[in-house]
Structure formats: structure tokens, C-alpha cells
Amino acid sequence: MRRDIFQAIADPTRRGIIALIALQAMTPNAIAENFNSTRQAVSKHLRILTECELVKQEYRGREIYYALEIEKMKEIDKWLDQYRKIWESRFNQLDQVLSTLKKQKK
Amino acid sequence: MRRDIFQAIADPTRRGIIALIALQAMTPNAIAENFNSTRQAVSKHLRILTECELVKQEYRGREIYYALEIEKMKEIDKWLDQYRKIWESRFNQLDQVLSTLKKQKK
DNA sequence: TATATATGCAACTTTTCGGTTTCGCAATTT
DNA sequence: AAATTGCGAAACCGAAAAGTTGCATATATA
Missing domain, CATH: 1.20.5 (Single alpha-helices involved in coiled-coils or other helix-helix interfaces)
Incomplete structure (x- = not known):
């Protein structure tokens, strides 16, 4: 899987996610509420962003907070x-x- | 055709083209020599770069010079x-x- | 004028991408 | 303990992208 940062920011939804979590970490559900996609679709974007280390995860109980790196x-x-x-x-x-x-x- | 600049720079070959013509305009053939793709493939990339106005064309006889905008x-x-x-x-x-x-x- | 060169464009193929649906698992809550 | 909630992962699908091949056109050159 060749994930580079330029490919990551190519998608408008991903740029939206980046802007959304830039100031405060958020959970996938909370992020998904801001877009017209399912949680799973957002989750996929988060995975791509995480893979190229643009985003980091923080586990809190059963919730995962995503923050911009x-x-x-x-x-x-x-x-x-x-x-x-x-x-x-x-x-x-x-x-x-x-x-x-x-x-x-x- | 949704051509935005972020999608344009997502492709590594296109970033290579941008770097190549940044300082001096070049023809498609000359550009293609620097990559492991056919001239047509490069031509396609140039078209995309032109469509999103990252690159401009200058006609000189039968040659077309591409320059970075x-x-x-x-x-x-x-x-x-x-x-x-x-x-x-x-x-x-x-x-x-x-x-x-x-x-x-x- | 015939030929070579520089280029774009269209058709086709393969791969990648973004999305949905379905499922499984772990942590809460009741 | 049972139900609920938050989440990722896999399977699948349609659309878009990237590349190749084959052609058409215009400009040079012999």
C-alpha cells in the first residue's frame, strides 16, 4: 500500500477531516456527523490518514480519538x-x- | 472533469514533471525522456496539469513548450x-x- | 511532393479508489 | 449476564484513473 501524504490530501473529504480535527481530537462517529458519508467510509479515510502518519490515534476506553499530526x-x-x-x-x-x-x- | 490542484499533485509523475519544468519550459518529448512512461502517458499528465492551470502551453512551430504556472x-x-x-x-x-x-x- | 517529426486524441484495459453492507470484537451500560 | 455502543476489517461494486496502442493532424525537411 503506497500511502504518501500527497495522495492523502488529494481527497476533499480527507482535507475536510484534517481541517475538522486540526484543533481538537475527535472520534470517528463525531467526525462522520460532519460529512455525508457513513461512519465506515470516514473510518476508511482515517485509516489512510493514519497510515501516512498525518493523524494519530488515542485510545480512551472504547472510543478512539483522532488528532492531526x-x-x-x-x-x-x-x-x-x-x-x-x-x-x-x-x-x-x-x-x-x-x-x-x-x-x-x- | 473535476480537476483540482490537490488531485493534480497527488501523482508522483506529475510532481516530477512540475519539478522538471519549474525553471524552464520543455516539450512533451523532452519531458518524457526523463520518465519511464511513454510520451502519450506524459502527454496525459500534461493535459491534467494544464486543465487545472498548473501548467501553460506555448506553441512554437510544431513544438509545444510546457511551463509551470x-x-x-x-x-x-x-x-x-x-x-x-x-x-x-x-x-x-x-x-x-x-x-x-x-x-x-x- | 513525399517523408519524417511533434503532438493531441480516442478507444481500450487494468488497477485503484471511494463507498456501502455485513460482520466481529471489545468496552460500556442496564 | 444481556443488550447496547463504538469501532475496525473484509467483501463487494461502480466509477475514475493511469497506462498502452493506434490513429489523425500539422509542421518541418529531403
Whole structure:
């Protein structure tokens, strides 16, 4: 089962789950109430999210609380970084053009 | 055809294509040489990337150059922002704990 | 003009994915 | 102890995705 984080966030329901549990851990039943899917479908999504370590489980009696593993989200940020460099450098180039134009105006 | 950017970057080959053309536009044939897929398969990926506007085409004679639309990448960054806030606030909390401990040491 | 090249597109196949239904198990509650 | 509740896992299904093959079209080149 090749579970990577990019595949995990590809599904809109999973992104919804991530947003939902970002601030507080929740049980599968509570999560499922927020979507138009059965608990089992949500459970499947939770499994995928758990497998790629985007989410962690905490057992409390017969309930299982799912919480976002925020550290893992940084991996996406890390991947984005190479492109951030590009758009920032382009912005700086634009900035230079603008300041050059300003200078010429003087 | 529901093409969203998250689905687009879910595929590893497509992420490879994005990385490849990030700095300079390339033709489908040139891109395909870098992967273990046929030109047609790559062409299909390019179509998906174009549909969600992650990539733009530039016609030059019988060749088509594909270039990354870096602005579109910012959408992912924008989505990440809500989580960035979370991990930054947690970091600050840790920071506070550390400085409190330091104070007590004194 | 005939041929080679660069490319997209459509048809087809195989695999993967998301969902539902059914079941089993463990922890509560009555 | 019996019934209820919370949950995961397996079996199954339809839809979508990813890849291949075969073709059509436009632009170069000989």
C-alpha cells in the first residue's frame, strides 16, 4: 500500500477531516456527523490518514480519538519550499524592475 | 472533469514533471525522456496539469513548450496557511515553556 | 511532393479508489 | 449476564484513473 501524504490530501473529504480535527481530537462517529458519508467510509479515510502518519490515534476506553499530526503537514510545506523560492525570486525581479522604473522617472 | 490542484499533485509523475519544468519550459518529448512512461502517458499528465492551470502551453512551430504556472502553486501555500498558524503557535507555546524554565533556573 | 517529426486524441484495459453492507470484537451500560 | 455502543476489517461494486496502442493532424525537411 503506497500511502504518501500527497495522495492523502488529494481527497476533499480527507482535507475536510484534517481541517475538522486540526484543533481538537475527535472520534470517528463525531467526525462522520460532519460529512455525508457513513461512519465506515470516514473510518476508511482515517485509516489512510493514519497510515501516512498525518493523524494519530488515542485510545480512551472504547472510543478512539483522532488528532492531526501537525508536524507531518510541514512535509508539504517543505516540498513547496523549492517553488516558494522561485516565486519569491520572480517577485524580487519585478521589484527591481519597478525600482529601476522609479529611478528613471526621477 | 473535476480537476483540482490537490488531485493534480497527488501523482508522483506529475510532481516530477512540475519539478522538471519549474525553471524552464520543455516539450512533451523532452519531458518524457526523463520518465519511464511513454510520451502519450506524459502527454496525459500534461493535459491534467494544464486543465487545472498548473501548467501553460506555448506553441512554437510544431513544438509545444510546457511551463509551470508558478502563481497556481501559491494556492497550496494558501491552503497550508491555516495549519502553519497552528504549528507556529505551538512553537511559541514551547518557546514560552522554555523561557519560563530558564527563569526558574535563575 | 513525399517523408519524417511533434503532438493531441480516442478507444481500450487494468488497477485503484471511494463507498456501502455485513460482520466481529471489545468496552460500556442496564 | 444481556443488550447496547463504538469501532475496525473484509467483501463487494461502480466509477475514475493511469497506462498502452493506434490513429489523425500539422509542421518541418529531403
